[in-house]
Amino acid sequence: MSTLAATLAAVDPVPWARGQMAFTLAFHIILVPLGVSWAFFTLIANYRALKHDDRDALLLAQRWSKYMAVTFAVGAVTGTVLSFEFGLLWPRFMGQWGEAFGIPFLFEGIFFFTEAIFITIYIFGWRRLRPWTHFWTGVPIVLAGIFGSASVVAANAWMNAPTGFTLDSSGTIVDVDPWRVIFNDAMPLQAAHMIIAAYIVGGFLVASVYATGMLRGRRDRYHRVGFIIAFSVAAAMTPVQLVVGDALARWVYDNQPAKFAAIELVPETASDVPETLLGRLNDDGTVSGGFAIPGLASWLSDPSSGRDTVVQGLDAFPADERPTTRQVNIVHLSWDVMVGLGTLLFLLSVWYGLVWAVRRRMPRSKWFLRAAAASGVLAVITMEAGWVVTEVGRQPWIVYGHMKVEDAATSNTGVWIMFVAVVLLYTALGVTTVLVLRGMSRRWRRGDCFTDDDAPYGPRAPAGRAPDEQEVAP
Amino acid sequence: MSTAVAIVLMVAIVAYAVFAGADFGAGFWDLVAGGAGRGARPRAVIEHSIGPVWEANHVWLIFVFAVLWTSFSQAYASITLTLFVPLAIAALGIVLRGAGFAFRKSVQRVEYRRVFGAAFALSSVIVPYALGSIAGAIASGRVPAGGRAGDPVSSWVNPTSILGGVLAVAAVAYLAAAYLVWDARRLSDAAMAAYFRRRAVAAAAAVAVIAAVGVFVLRADAEYVFDGLTGRALPLVILSVACGIGALVLLVRDAARGGRLLAVGAVASIVAAWGVAQWPYLLPESLKVSAAAAPDATLITVLVVVGLAALVVLPGFVLLYVLDQRGLLPEESS
Numbered sequence: 001m002s003t004l005a006a007t008l009a010a011v012d013p014v015p016w017a018r019g020q021m022a023f024t025l026a027f028h029i030i031l032v033p034l035g036v037s038w039a040f041f042t043l044i045a046n047y048r049a050l051k052h053d054d055r056d057a058l059l060l061a062q063r064w065s066k067y068m069a070v071t072f073a074v075g076a077v078t079g080t081v082l083s084f085e086f087g088l089l090w091p092r093f094m095g096q097w098g099e100a101f102g103i104p105f106l107f108e109g110i111f112f113f114t115e116a117i118f119i120t121i122y123i124f125g126w127r128r129l130r131p132w133t134h135f136w137t138g139v140p141i142v143l144a145g146i147f148g149s150a151s152v153v154a155a156n157a158w159m160n161a162p163t164g165f166t167l168d169s170s171g172t173i174v175d176v177d178p179w180r181v182i183f184n185d186a187m188p189l190q191a192a193h194m195i196i197a198a199y200i201v202g203g204f205l206v207a208s209v210y211a212t213g214m215l216r217g218r219r220d221r222y223h224r225v226g227f228i229i230a231f232s233v234a235a236a237m238t239p240v241q242l243v244v245g246d247a248l249a250r251w252v253y254d255n256q257p258a259k260f261a262a263i264e265l266v267p268e269t270a271s272d273v274p275e276t277l278l279g280r281l282n283d284d285g286t287v288s289g290g291f292a293i294p295g296l297a298s299w300l301s302d303p304s305s306g307r308d309t310v311v312q313g314l315d316a317f318p319a320d321e322r323p324t325t326r327q328v329n330i331v332h333l334s335w336d337v338m339v340g341l342g343t344l345l346f347l348l349s350v351w352y353g354l355v356w357a358v359r360r361r362m363p364r365s366k367w368f369l370r371a372a373a374a375s376g377v378l379a380v381i382t383m384e385a386g387w388v389v390t391e392v393g394r395q396p397w398i399v400y401g402h403m404k405v406e407d408a409a410t411s412n413t414g415v416w417i418m419f420v421a422v423v424l425l426y427t428a429l430g431v432t433t434v435l436v437l438r439g440m441s442r443r444w445r446r447g448d449c450f451t452d453d454d455a456p457y458g459p460r461a462p463a464g465r466a467p468d469e470q471e472v473a474p
Numbered sequence: 475m476s477t478a479v480a481i482v483l484m485v486a487i488v489a490y491a492v493f494a495g496a497d498f499g500a501g502f503w504d505l506v507a508g509g510a511g512r513g514a515r516p517r518a519v520i521e522h523s524i525g526p527v528w529e530a531n532h533v534w535l536i537f538v539f540a541v542l543w544t545s546f547s548q549a550y551a552s553i554t555l556t557l558f559v560p561l562a563i564a565a566l567g568i569v570l571r572g573a574g575f576a577f578r579k580s581v582q583r584v585e586y587r588r589v590f591g592a593a594f595a596l597s598s599v600i601v602p603y604a605l606g607s608i609a610g611a612i613a614s615g616r617v618p619a620g621g622r623a624g625d626p627v628s629s630w631v632n633p634t635s636i637l638g639g640v641l642a643v644a645a646v647a648y649l650a651a652a653y654l655v656w657d658a659r660r661l662s663d664a665a666m667a668a669y670f671r672r673r674a675v676a677a678a679a680a681v682a683v684i685a686a687v688g689v690f691v692l693r694a695d696a697e698y699v700f701d702g703l704t705g706r707a708l709p710l711v712i713l714s715v716a717c718g719i720g721a722l723v724l725l726v727r728d729a730a731r732g733g734r735l736l737a738v739g740a741v742a743s744i745v746a747a748w749g750v751a752q753w754p755y756l757l758p759e760s761l762k763v764s765a766a767a768a769p770d771a772t773l774i775t776v777l778v779v780v781g782l783a784a785l786v787v788l789p790g791f792v793l794l795y796v797l798d799q800r801g802l803l804p805e806e807s808s
């Protein structure tokens with residue numbers, strides 16, 4: 001017993017803390033795109049409904065606002081856990097840097113609160129407000145989602161490009177420039193990239209549900225309209241994302257050369273560096289496997305000097321200031337996944353655009369619908385991969401150039417217990433979320449009745465009706 | 475400047491106690507409402523009374539964290555290092571509760587509703603207890619300054635923390651019962667109004683007993699705060715007691731209005747009294763607010779954000795409130 005206690009007391013908290021942070025963030029980030037972009041799709045449907053007296057669009061808008069409330073509520077609790085975790089897992093990080101790093105989260109609070117309030121108003125408003133007034137109460141949801149993500153990503157970008165503070169000789173923050181903290185050098189591109197990603201992921205996710213429905217034979221107008229609204233927005237965003245991503249990669253080349261070397265799998269500093277697809281780095285610094293496209297990495301890093309561009313390799317950094325071999329391989333693989341899937345999603349969008357341009361209608365072929373049905377999950381994977389590039393590529397730094405992860409973590413050895421509990425709880429949460437959303441959709445397909453008191457944030461149930469009695473309704 | 479931010483912090487804590495407290499308390503009454511048959515009617519009232527922005531109430535807590543980690547980051551590090559266990563329990567409890575909330579309204583089958591309802595109700599009790607014990611740990615000076623860890627167990631398993639936890643559960647139950655009486659009346663459900671009135675009175679009695687015991691606990695275990703409560707913060711304590719008694723009288727006499735407001739006043743002023751009692755310390759007797767504070771620019775940002783929040787969030791809140799009230803007009807609720 002006492003040996004067991006001793007073994008448990010000796011558990012290193014750092015890997016568990018990392019694992020928990022990564023797991024909870026990776027979970028939360030799936031809900032984020034829905035919270036950010038679904039309101040926008042809903043408003044498009046709402047606008048169509050009002051402008052063209054479109055019954056299908058109206059039904060879509062009403063239902064989407066309900067689904068949105070469920071995913072928003074799950075997003076809210078998982079986000080709340082994240083803010084606990086900053087302190088629970090990284091107390092030393094927050095103790096030293098909270099005065100700067102914490103600032104964006106103050107603004108985040110305003111935006112998310114606004115979002116929550118207006119989601120409620122919007123759901124309340126279906127039967128209580130005049131139609132156009134009601135439409136306008138949806139607009140703040142869209143804006144708050146965008147500004148809210150921009151604030152959070154500003155905090156993440158600050159970890160990549162920490163600015164806006166003055167340190168004294170002992171390393172304590174003595175002065176802060178909030179403006180520079182929020183608008184740090186990495187923030188504009190990273191925030192743009194994430195917000196666009198939110199629209200891409202949200203759009204493909206929603207569209208994939210309707211694509212699946214069409215594959216199962218539900219090819220009515222309702223499904224088409226639902227598909228077209230979501231898919232068109234996502235498709236329009238894909239080319240923009242490629243341009244922004246390219247700019248972001250060049251920012252990394254200029255500012256985080258070790259991460260860039262990991263992304264491009266460059267062991268030694270050189271010019272005329274090939275772009276290696278797949279492949280892996282070995283501990284002795286050689287690269288094996290993969291396909292090398294000669295000179296492309298150099299050329300992409302700075303087209304003006306072309307293949308002569310020098311790319312710093314991993315050997316340019318001391319071993320304790322760059323990612324480990326394993327981390328390099330993770331970063332590189334994730335990079336290939338993000339860029340590869342991003343390109344595929346772009347091609348799918350081109351297909352869709354071409355058919356519209358030629359036939360003035362959406363593509364109807366089975367293969368297109370199959371691809372579209374897969375696009376939601378693929379987009380989520382793309383986004384997760386992008387985050388892994390950012391986060392693992394920054395290793396071993398938590399604050400780039402200033403603080404390492406192992407100096408930031410908690411000393412509590414019980415972290416692994418919380419980690420296990422969190423994984424169990426989140427798994428249940430994820431499964432239930434999907435089941436509940438499916439249940440809502442089945443119910444609506446059967447009954448087609450519209451009540452607005454069955455969504456979280458929705459109005460209270462009418463007086464005197466016990467919840468159980470609702471069961472009798474068809 | 476640090477004083478202004480400390481006041482903001484206190485206001486946010488009070489807001490969380492009052493808004494989220496009423497929700498947690500509703501969960502408590504849900505838990506003790508009995509089996510599916512007997513508990514159906516009170517649960518219907520509870521379901522009905524649950525505030526519209528509900529889980530968003532946690533934004534107050536997040537805001538408390540954000541203010542702590544920006545403005546008093548070293549103290550924040552000490553708190554999270556020392557009180558890892560109750561904070562972790564509170565975090566997990568909030569997930570359970572939020573999920574129960576999100577899903578219960580959206581599923582129709584009775585069994586499912588029961589599972590989500592149980593998750594929701596149980597965590598409604600655990601979370602206030604954990605948060606109350608954290609308050610007790612801080613008040614009794616068990617969190618050291620300087621980003622160091624205190625004792626991982628005795629920091630929150632001690633007389634003051636237990637007092638804090640139990641008092642928190644009782645206080646939110648009282649608060650919620652006072653709300654529920656009012657809601658039952660709005661539904662013109664006289665039987666339920668009486669049901670919750672009895673419970674409100676019982677909860678008030680429980681709070682009174684716990685508080686009376688608490689006086690001795692604090693005197694023995696948390697001297698600094700005890701001195702503050704009987705000295706500087708005495709007016710607030712008296713105000714709280716007066717509100718509590720007033721609310722009780724109104725409840726017993728079944729008065730039409732005022733009971734709810736006084737109950738809120740009682741809880742708000744006792745939480746504020748705690749803050750005043752430990753002034754000027756953030757962590758009693760080891761860290762003063764002024765010494766803990768971040769550079770001025772950060773503190774100014776906090777105050778600016780508060781101003782912006784008032785401009786941006788308040789109008790929305792008012793609109794929501796108005797709609798909520800309007801939505802309950804009887805002719806609409808069919």
Ligand code: HDD
Pocket residue numbers: 153160186189190191193194197200201241242244245246248249250252259338339340341342343345379382383384385386387388389390391393
């Ligand atoms: C649907 C989503 C999606 C798509 C199609 C792409 N990305 Fe991306 N990428 C993200 C979603 C994402 C992300 C998950 O949102 C990240 C993580 C952090 C961030 O701000 O954005 C990201 C990060 C990220 C980074 C790391 C930035 C850093 O470490 O600071 C680079 C260099 C790129 N991306 C580049 C690209 C390129 C060249 C793409 C073109 C094919 C691309 N991304 C497509």
Ligand code: HEM
Pocket residue numbers: 018019021022025026029090152153155156384387388391392394395397398405
């Ligand atoms: C605003 C957003 C985010 C912030 C502020 C943030 C912050 C952090 C922090 C503080 C750590 C621990 C220290 C470290 O290992 O560097 C971390 C690690 C990590 N995060 Fe993020 N993160 C964010 C978004 C994400 C997302 C969306 C993912 C999704 C996959 C993610 C994946 C990871 C991973 C994999 C690690 C562990 C890296 C390692 O230790 O190897 N992060 N993040």
Ligand code: HEM
Pocket residue numbers: 025028029031032034035036071072073074075076077078079080081082083112113115116145148149150152153194529530532533536
């Ligand atoms: C470490 C990182 C993060 C923390 C501490 C965090 C915190 C939170 C919190 C507390 C909430 C709940 C707000 C409420 O109750 O209304 C929330 C929800 C949300 N978060 Fe995060 N978050 C993080 C990462 C991210 C990232 C990377 C993004 C986007 C880029 C993001 C975007 C959102 C959005 C849009 C919501 C609204 C709820 C939803 O749509 O699901 N968050 N987050």
